[in-house]
Amino acid sequence: MLNPGTHKEIETEYGRFVRHENSILYFYMHNDLLIDVAEAQKMVSDACRLDDSGQARLIVVYGRNSDLTFGAQRYFATVTGFTHLAFVTSSRLQVEVGQFLTTLLRVLKSSYEFRVFYDVATAQAWLLVGGNA
Numbered sequence: 001m002l003n004p005g006t007h008k009e010i011e012t013e014y015g016r017f018v019r020h021e022n023s024i025l026y027f028y029m030h031n032d033l034l035i036d037v038a039e040a041q042k043m044v045s046d047a048c049r050l051d052d053s054g055q056a057r058l059i060v061v062y063g064r065n066s067d068l069t070f071g072a073q074r075y076f077a078t079v080t081g082f083t084h085l086a087f088v089t090s091s092r093l094q095v096e097v098g099q100f101l102t103t104l105l106r107v108l109k110s111s112y113e114f115r116v117f118y119d120v121a122t123a124q125a126w127l128l129v130g131g132n133a
Contacts, residue, residue: 086123
């Protein structure tokens with residue numbers, strides 16, 4: 001379901017995508033989910049429905065008790081269509097584990113930058129300056 005106007009939105013079975021005026025895509029993951037590779041592929045497809053420029057900047061906001069499998073994280077690290085991807089987790093432990101995993105995933109030579117954050121405002125600031133902060 002795509003809503004017209006400056007706030008484009010897609011509601012899915014695993015969460016909600018919103019594109020704001022700042023051109024950043026926000027994905028709000030539902031609670032109590034474990035996203036696997038197949039669902040990650042659907043997420044990317046849905047994100048591209050809102051921004052098919054190949055230059056998308058995406059913030060993934062984890063729900064409570066939600067996570068991505070290693071396969072899904074690996075898929076996100078290698079998919080095209082994004083310039084920057086920020087994961088916002090719900091706990092500091094997830095941030096620490098996520099930062100370790102992003103270091104490992106960089107070995108896969110991702111075509112874009114990605115980082116893990118503890119809050120949306122910091123992730124948004126990083127994306128707004130093009131990931132240079």
